[in-house]
Amino acid sequence: MEDSSKADPVALPERLQGPDKSTPAKSSKPPKASKPAKQPKPPPIKKEKAPNAPVAPVDPQSMFKEGFLKSVFNEKPSGKVVTRFPPEPNGYLHIGHSKAIAINFGFARYHDGVCYLRFDDTNPEAEEEKYFTAIENMVQWLGFTPYKITYSSDHFDKLYELAEALIQKDGAYVCSCTDTEIKDQRGGERGTAGPRYACPHRDRPTSESLTEFRAMRDGKYKPREAFLRMKQDITDGNPQMWDLAAYRILEKKHHRTGDKWRIYPTYDFTHCLCDSFEDISHSLCTTEFTLSRISYEWLCDAVKVYKPMQREYGRLNLTGTVLSKRKLLQLVTAKHVRSWDDPRLYTLIALRRRGVPPGAILAFVNELGVSTALTNIQIVRFEQSVRRHLEQTVPRLMLILDPVPVIIDNLPPDYTEDIELPFSPKDPSFGTHTVPFTQTIYIDRSDFRPVDSKDFFRLAPGKSVGLLKVPFPITATSFETAADDIITAIHATYDKPADGGAAFKKPKTYIQWVAAAPERNSPIRAEARILNPLFRSENPDSAEGGFLNDINPRSEEVFPHAMIEVGLEEVRRRAPWPEEGGEKRGEEGVREKRGQEAGEKSGKGGEEEEVAAGWETVRFQGLRVGYFCLDRDSSEVADGKVVLNRIVSLKEDAGK
Numbered sequence: 001m002e003d004s005s006k007a008d009p010v011a012l013p014e015r016l017q018g019p020d021k022s023t024p025a026k027s028s029k030p031p032k033a034s035k036p037a038k039q040p041k042p043p044p045i046k047k048e049k050a051p052n053a054p055v056a057p058v059d060p061q062s063m064f065k066e067g068f069l070k071s072v073f074n075e076k077p078s079g080k081v082v083t084r085f086p087p088e089p090n091g092y093l094h095i096g097h098s099k100a101i102a103i104n105f106g107f108a109r110y111h112d113g114v115c116y117l118r119f120d121d122t123n124p125e126a127e128e129e130k131y132f133t134a135i136e137n138m139v140q141w142l143g144f145t146p147y148k149i150t151y152s153s154d155h156f157d158k159l160y161e162l163a164e165a166l167i168q169k170d171g172a173y174v175c176s177c178t179d180t181e182i183k184d185q186r187g188g189e190r191g192t193a194g195p196r197y198a199c200p201h202r203d204r205p206t207s208e209s210l211t212e213f214r215a216m217r218d219g220k221y222k223p224r225e226a227f228l229r230m231k232q233d234i235t236d237g238n239p240q241m242w243d244l245a246a247y248r249i250l251e252k253k254h255h256r257t258g259d260k261w262r263i264y265p266t267y268d269f270t271h272c273l274c275d276s277f278e279d280i281s282h283s284l285c286t287t288e289f290t291l292s293r294i295s296y297e298w299l300c301d302a303v304k305v306y307k308p309m310q311r312e313y314g315r316l317n318l319t320g321t322v323l324s325k326r327k328l329l330q331l332v333t334a335k336h337v338r339s340w341d342d343p344r345l346y347t348l349i350a351l352r353r354r355g356v357p358p359g360a361i362l363a364f365v366n367e368l369g370v371s372t373a374l375t376n377i378q379i380v381r382f383e384q385s386v387r388r389h390l391e392q393t394v395p396r397l398m399l400i401l402d403p404v405p406v407i408i409d410n411l412p413p414d415y416t417e418d419i420e421l422p423f424s425p426k427d428p429s430f431g432t433h434t435v436p437f438t439q440t441i442y443i444d445r446s447d448f449r450p451v452d453s454k455d456f457f458r459l460a461p462g463k464s465v466g467l468l469k470v471p472f473p474i475t476a477t478s479f480e481t482a483a484d485d486i487i488t489a490i491h492a493t494y495d496k497p498a499d500g501g502a503a504f505k506k507p508k509t510y511i512q513w514v515a516a517a518p519e520r521n522s523p524i525r526a527e528a529r530i531l532n533p534l535f536r537s538e539n540p541d542s543a544e545g546g547f548l549n550d551i552n553p554r555s556e557e558v559f560p561h562a563m564i565e566v567g568l569e570e571v572r573r574r575a576p577w578p579e580e581g582g583e584k585r586g587e588e589g590v591r592e593k594r595g596q597e598a599g600e601k602s603g604k605g606g607e608e609e610e611v612a613a614g615w616e617t618v619r620f621q622g623l624r625v626g627y628f629c630l631d632r633d634s635s636e637v638a639d640g641k642v643v644l645n646r647i648v649s650l651k652e653d654a655g656k
Contacts, residue, residue: 060366064110068370069103072282072311073111081113082281085139085146086271089119090126091325092340092347093138095361095382099316099375102365104284105144114147116278120271121153122264124252138348142358143581152270153256155277159265160217162273162303163228163246167210171302172246174212175201175229185234186242196234199243216249216263223249230269232298240295244268272296273305280308286315287372313370319538320379321346322547336551337534343631343645344534344555354531355616355629355647358581360389379533383648390619390627390647393578395423395430397567398468398512399622399644401528401559403442405516406459406490408474411439416517419469421567433567437470440516442523442563447511448490450479457509464495466510468623472496473507512623514563523563525641529631530557562644568620572630576617583617619647626650 063069073081085104087093093101108115117139121127139146152159166172177185177199187196201209209228216226228247236242246269253259272295275283283296290312300307322328323346331337331345340347343354351361364385368375398421417437423430443459452460459465464475473495480489495504514523534555537543543550576583615630622628627650631643 060363061106061110063103063366063370064107068313068372069107072284073107075311076281076309079281081108081111082115082147082279083108083113083284084116084118084275084278084280086116086118086120086152086274087135088123088126089121089128089131089135090123091131092134092328092349094323094328094348095318095346095351096316096323097138098142098348098361099313099365099368099370100284100286101139101142101144102362103313103370105139105142105146106362107282107284108147109144113281115144116148116150116280117146118150118152118274118278120267120274121151121254121256122267122270123250124254124264125250127255129255134349138352141348141352141582142362150274150278151256152265152274153254155270155274156257156261156265158277159270159273162305163265163269164210164213166230166246166303167206167213167228169302170206170231172228172230173199173202173204173206173209174216175199175227175243176225177201179224186239196242198234199229202229202231202243213247216247217261219262221249223251225249228263230295230299230302232295236294238291238294240268240291241298244295268292268295269299272299272308272310273303275308275310276300276305279306283308283310285310285312287312287374288315312372314373314375316365316368316375316377318346318379318382319376320533320535320540322535322540327547330548331534334548336548343529343531352614353616353632354645355619355627356386357389357393357578357619358583359393359578360386362581363389378538387627387648387650390621392427393580394619394621394627395567395571395577396425396621396623397571398435398514398565399526399528399625399628400442400444400512400514400523400563401530401625402445403514403523403561403563404445404448404487404490406441406443406474406476406492406513408439408441408492408494409477410493413439415439416520421469421565423567423571433570435565435567436515436517436520436522437467438515438517441467441513442516443490443511443513445487448476448479448487450487458511459490459492464505464507466507467513468510470513472504512625514565520566521569521640522566524566524568525639526562526564526644527637527641528559528562528628528644528646530559530626530646531555532557564622564642564644568618568642571620572618575619577619583614616645621650624650 059065083104085101087097105115107113117136119132119135136149163172175182182199183189184194185197185199188194212226213228215221216228226249227245229243230246232241232243234242245266247263247265249262250264251262254261272283289310293310293312296310297307317323322331328340328345328347332340337344341349341353343350364382367385368377415438418434419437420432420434422428422432447458447465449456449458449460452463459474459476461476461478464473466473474492475495476490476492478491479487480491482488497504516523532555533552535547535550536552537550540547540550571577574585576585579585615632615634618630620628627647628644629647631645633643634641637643
């Protein structure tokens with residue numbers, strides 16, 4: 001067996017390794033403590049405290065039992081509840097969309113109804129297949145199964161027929177005005193620059209408009225040369241009644257209908273009619289569509305189809321970040337982040353990769369409740385909700401971010417003792433596991449000081465500290481340094497009383513540790529990524545020069561030589577933690593294709609690797625450090641090393 005009493009400068013970069021110097025515990029000139037070169041400062045390690053009483057869970061259905069959504073149901077309580085979630089497939093969903101998903105799918109589920117996932121695919125210029133796939137995956141990941149997956153394009157023929165019928169009823173006309181002319185007809189900028197007046201084409205004969213509409217369809221006009229506009233009420237105070245466009249020309253092949261169409265219906269024409277075709281009972285959308293309700297109802301009445309009930313709730317916005325597709329694209333293309341699923345972003349695929357459980361997102365939405373007010377929430381509030389969820393649902397492991405070896409000189413080199421650890425001190429159902437305790441262990445560099453002080457309660461020369469769940473404490477006796485005074489090893493004694501000897505004094509503090517036991521695969525090597533806010537302020541857009549100037553240069557701190565105890569192996573086998581939403585154990589669970597949602601090739605030569613539960617479902621609390629999950633980059637690291645993402649800190653960071 002290899003002699004483990006030799007100091008192992010395992011976590012040191014090559015340039016820091018050099019001949020060791022043994023330093024006595026009572027050295028007259030102890031070397032000054034210094035940090036490993038170019039290593040990020042570890043987050044503050046909290047003293048382990050007795051577990052608090054569990055937080056009383058919020059009723060997961062409360063948002064449907066009271067307030068706005070209860071009143072919406074009471075307006076139309078009879079008949080089957082049918083809702084829909086109708087995203088445009090032109091980008092990745094973000095945290096704000098989770099509220100729409102929770103409301104539409106949850107409202108239907110609560111009232112024993114059904115919810116459609118309908119892709120509003122009326123703009124082929126912006127739509128891509130990867131967005132369809134990612135949206136469907138995110139809905140399933142949050143734990144919802146659509147009644148049917150439909151597309152607005154399913155109804156293109158029927159929509160066209162209704163457009164012709166509307167023209168024949170003198171309810172629509174073909175307009176050839178320019179954008180500037182249309183804006184002037186509507187009163188100029190914001191409708192306040194001058195009087196509103198009718199388009200000169202408004203009174204053309206219906207037969208002429210019908211001929212021109214068919215000419216639009218058949219290729220007579222180029223994009224923006226002609227529009228089909230609804231003949232509403234230009235005198236109405238609501239801009240949504242100012243003769244909105246119903247059809248426009250787009251010379252782009254559609255992903256489902258190919259080259260069949262050159263004209264495509266607008267949202268204002270499509271949305272209410274597709275709701276009608278699918279017998280939607282409650283059309284729930286955000287308050288930005290409040291003014292659209294009148295045009296929604298006007299069109300259903302004009303073409304004499306069933307009219308669903310539209311009601312509007314306040315959307316969810318997270319401060320301290322950006323959510324717009326345009327800004328996210330800038331971050332990705334300029335390589336400020338790795339990809340659309342970079343864990344520092346607030347797209348849903350990024351939150352999943354970061355390790356945020358789907359249940360935590362739904363609990364967050366439920367805690368906020370639903371009203372008509374815009375909800376602006378700080379990131380710290382979101383993280384508090386995630387932290388509460390993880391506290392009750394994930395196991396605990398010992399994790400060392402910045403390890404330094406401790407050689408216990410009064411133990412033999414081949415000493416091994418099995419230590420039993422609970423996966424949760426609060427919930428026995430999580431089970432237990434054993435880890436080896438050996439002559440050489442690793443502790444975090446921040447848990448040792450070469451010079452003691454009254455306000456420091458961890459390890460120092462001549463001072464004792466407890467090791468979590470190890471029967472007896474250790475006392476530091478000396479330490480070793482490299483040429484530049486970097487501490488490379490600590491020497492200590494195991495304070496086990498001799499047979500019949502006096503009882504040992506219980507230490508004031510216990511710290512986490514990981515043993516050097518290669519035959520037990522201990523420690524498990526890791527790269528730990530500490531994820532901090534991507535931006536420095538609550539409002540990145542207010543930064544001088546734009547939001548890119550507000551980027552936090554320390555938004556990601558990497559600890560390349562972190563170590564985890566062997567309990568991680570069982571945690572991986574038993575994933576997902578927790579088993580909820582679309583994350584299920586076994587073959588029936590979510591199946592993830594590596595790199596697909598981020599628009600990237602998978603690792604391993606571009607092959608697609610399928611797993612029953614993604615890497616991010618392996619979640620745990622690193623004792624005294626934070627909550628972590630495995631990152632998908634673990635699949636590309638050699639020698640069994642894993643990559644970790646910090647989901648949230650143990651407590652709110654003081655600097656936030």
